[in-house]
Amino acid sequence: MDKLVITGQNRLHGKVRISGAKNAAVAVIPAALLANSKVKIENLPLISDVYRYGAILRSLGAKVEFNHHKGIMEIDPKIKDPLNPPYELIKKLRASYYLLGVLLAKYGEAQVSLPGGCDIGSRPIDQHIKGFEALGAKIELEHGMIKAKASKLKGAQIYLDVVSVGATMNIMLAATLAEGQTIIENAAKEPHIVDVANFLNAMGARVKGAGTDVIKIQGVDRLKGCTHMVIPDQIEAGTYMIAAAATGGDVVIENVIPKHLDPVSAKLREAGMKIEEDGDYIRVRGVQKPKNVNIKTLPYPGFPTDLQQPITAFLSIANGTSIVTETVWESRFKHVDELKRMGANIKVEGRSAIIEGVECLSGAPVRATDLRAGAALLIAALTAEGQTEIFDVYHIDRGYQQIDAKLRNIGADIYRVNGDYLKSVAK
Numbered sequence: 001m002d003k004l005v006i007t008g009q010n011r012l013h014g015k016v017r018i019s020g021a022k023n024a025a026v027a028v029i030p031a032a033l034l035a036n037s038k039v040k041i042e043n044l045p046l047i048s049d050v051y052r053y054g055a056i057l058r059s060l061g062a063k064v065e066f067n068h069h070k071g072i073m074e075i076d077p078k079i080k081d082p083l084n085p086p087y088e089l090i091k092k093l094r095a096s097y098y099l100l101g102v103l104l105a106k107y108g109e110a111q112v113s114l115p116g117g118c119d120i121g122s123r124p125i126d127q128h129i130k131g132f133e134a135l136g137a138k139i140e141l142e143h144g145m146i147k148a149k150a151s152k153l154k155g156a157q158i159y160l161d162v163v164s165v166g167a168t169m170n171i172m173l174a175a176t177l178a179e180g181q182t183i184i185e186n187a188a189k190e191p192h193i194v195d196v197a198n199f200l201n202a203m204g205a206r207v208k209g210a211g212t213d214v215i216k217i218q219g220v221d222r223l224k225g226c227t228h229m230v231i232p233d234q235i236e237a238g239t240y241m242i243a244a245a246a247t248g249g250d251v252v253i254e255n256v257i258p259k260h261l262d263p264v265s266a267k268l269r270e271a272g273m274k275i276e277e278d279g280d281y282i283r284v285r286g287v288q289k290p291k292n293v294n295i296k297t298l299p300y301p302g303f304p305t306d307l308q309q310p311i312t313a314f315l316s317i318a319n320g321t322s323i324v325t326e327t328v329w330e331s332r333f334k335h336v337d338e339l340k341r342m343g344a345n346i347k348v349e350g351r352s353a354i355i356e357g358v359e360c361l362s363g364a365p366v367r368a369t370d371l372r373a374g375a376a377l378l379i380a381a382l383t384a385e386g387q388t389e390i391f392d393v394y395h396i397d398r399g400y401q402q403i404d405a406k407l408r409n410i411g412a413d414i415y416r417v418n419g420d421y422l423k424s425v426a427k
């Protein structure tokens with residue numbers, strides 16, 4: 001297994017280019033199966049979740065060509081067998097649940113084992129199922145497998161009991177080929193939902209209102225292939241913003257949509273950092289030791305839960321006490337024990353982490369327990385005195401393209417041991 005070795009306290013400086021958004025990519029790739037002709041997806045991040053989704057589509061019989069240099073995937077969506085995508089791949093990918101909406105809409109039947117992904121507390125999919133049932137599908141759960149069937153989905157009005165990115169996306173995917181109009185109320189508003197809606201519309205779907213809490217989908221008979229460019233990754237960009245600030249650095253983060261990062265910019269400014277933005281870049285300068293701030297995670301446009309762990313690492317070296325409250329996931333604090341091994345002073349009480357800032361963290365061997373916990377440990381390691389070894393790097397590789405190389409380019413002292421993990425999943 002790979003590990004990352006970081007010697008801390010280098011100020012990050014220079015320019016870093018952000019890759020395509022993971023959470024858009026893992027919806028756009030399966031959504032390509034809705035089309036009747038070839039789909040070309042550009043600006044895909046080179047991360048293991050993308051390689052795995054390509055492999056899942058191939059296992060269903062689709063022709064998938066992935067240009068690893070350019071991040072372009074071409075998908076011929078004709079598949080041989082919509083049932084039984086391989087459990088070995090499905091279990092590693094939370095977003096495999098999008099196959100349910102897509103295959104149900106296109107083939108009237110889907111069977112997908114319950115999805116995997118990061119272990120950040122209970123991750124129910126009752127809202128997805130509620131949506132499919134409202135569209136007329138029959139759902140059964142058997143031996144860890146979700147089986148969905150419907151001869152023809154019919155549009156319906158669906159109110160989501162919780163704001164769920166996955167359920168909003170899945171119902172939107174399924175409704176594109178349903179008969180009549182579907183209305184999703186209390187929909188999630190994340191940028192990747194807008195990106196997927198734009199992709200569906202480019203294929204001929206009629207989706208309106210994505211980015212607001214009411215999405216209306218007028219079903220169409222068929223969808224055609226198109227070319228789509230995935231939006232930049234808001235969470236990858238936020239991670240580099242926090243890393244730049246934490247190291248007292250000066251970094252220009254390129255290829256971003258600054259608006260998507262407003263909550264992060266606001267909180268970093270509150271902590272005393274200098275943030276400038278224009279066009280498609282954000283410059284972050286860590287001009288002083290961070291001041292304490294309180295943060296509550298919320299669905300978009302609130303502060304993203306996926307940056308809760310990285311910002312906790314940043315605040316662990318702030319002046320004073322900060323409180324970070326996680327309202328989206330029930331147990332997303334596994335990184336705290338690892339941060340404590342590096343000298344952080346953090347207490348978790350219920351859904352809040354109470355962070356007493358310390359002067360400095362110190363390097364230690366630590367384990368990435370999930371994707372964003374890994375990002376938090378990297379940020380901690382970049383600020384720490386001495387050397388940190390991060391184990392279980394495969395979690396980080398699920399969502400960050402070449403993070404070691406990108407950090408090295410902006411001045412980090414970081415190297416990877418046994419660096420062929422991505423090659424093995426790309427096969």
Ligand code: UD1
Pocket residue numbers: 023026094095122123124125126127128129162163164165166167188299305306328329330
């Ligand atoms: C997506 C993101 C993940 C991010 C999360 C919240 C992808 C692939 N992953 O995950 O990185 O952390 O959004 O921004 O896009 N819930 C239910 N019932 C459901 C579905 C969700 O109760 O049927 C609850 C969850 O337990 C959680 C909350 O709703 O508490 C939000 O989950 P959701 O937005 O669905 O997260 P994901 O789509 O899985």
